[in-house]
Amino acid sequence: MAEELYVNAQGSKAARYQALLPQLKGLLEGEPDLVANLANLTAALKQSFDWLWVGFYLVKNEQLVLGPFQGPIACTRIAYGKGVCGTAWKEAKTQLVPDVAAFPGHIACSSDSRSEIVIPILVNQNVVAVLDIDSAQLAEFDTTDQAYLEEIAALVGKCFLSA
Numbered sequence: 001m002a003e004e005l006y007v008n009a010q011g012s013k014a015a016r017y018q019a020l021l022p023q024l025k026g027l028l029e030g031e032p033d034l035v036a037n038l039a040n041l042t043a044a045l046k047q048s049f050d051w052l053w054v055g056f057y058l059v060k061n062e063q064l065v066l067g068p069f070q071g072p073i074a075c076t077r078i079a080y081g082k083g084v085c086g087t088a089w090k091e092a093k094t095q096l097v098p099d100v101a102a103f104p105g106h107i108a109c110s111s112d113s114r115s116e117i118v119i120p121i122l123v124n125q126n127v128v129a130v131l132d133i134d135s136a137q138l139a140e141f142d143t144t145d146q147a148y149l150e151e152i153a154a155l156v157g158k159c160f161l162s163a
């Protein structure tokens, strides 16, 4: 496992993800512990992009419960279908939210959040968790983020399978 993360700070968004992906695979390789892997994933994403908040909510007993994250403290439980995270869970589809104020039922864990993307983590077609990312900038996330983050979500799904 690499001890230091290389961030392609001068590169385009796509170039940053391309630099990050093989390093994420290296981080996860050979480590079976789910919490250790989710924790390092959030750190690597935060270090690469400096978003406001990056974290996981895990499906537990019919709720989403806060898991490993990087950023300010956050709400600990989210109901099915509620907020951006609960909607991603219910629809089993990525939610790309350019302006959180325009999303009906958005849950404001931090008043600094302006835009958000939530990607479901699927195992055998069931949502087991969501990856939630918040930005202090409006319209931070686009379909490039969606494509790469869904690729990362597939890696995360494998962590759940082997945990």
Ligand code: SME
Residues within 6 Å of the ligand: 053, 074, 075, 078, 082, 083, 084, 085, 086, 105, 106, 107, 108, 109, 110, 113, 116, 132, 134
């Ligand atoms: N905004 C999310 C809640 C989680 S925080 O952003 C960390 C939502 O509406 O589901």
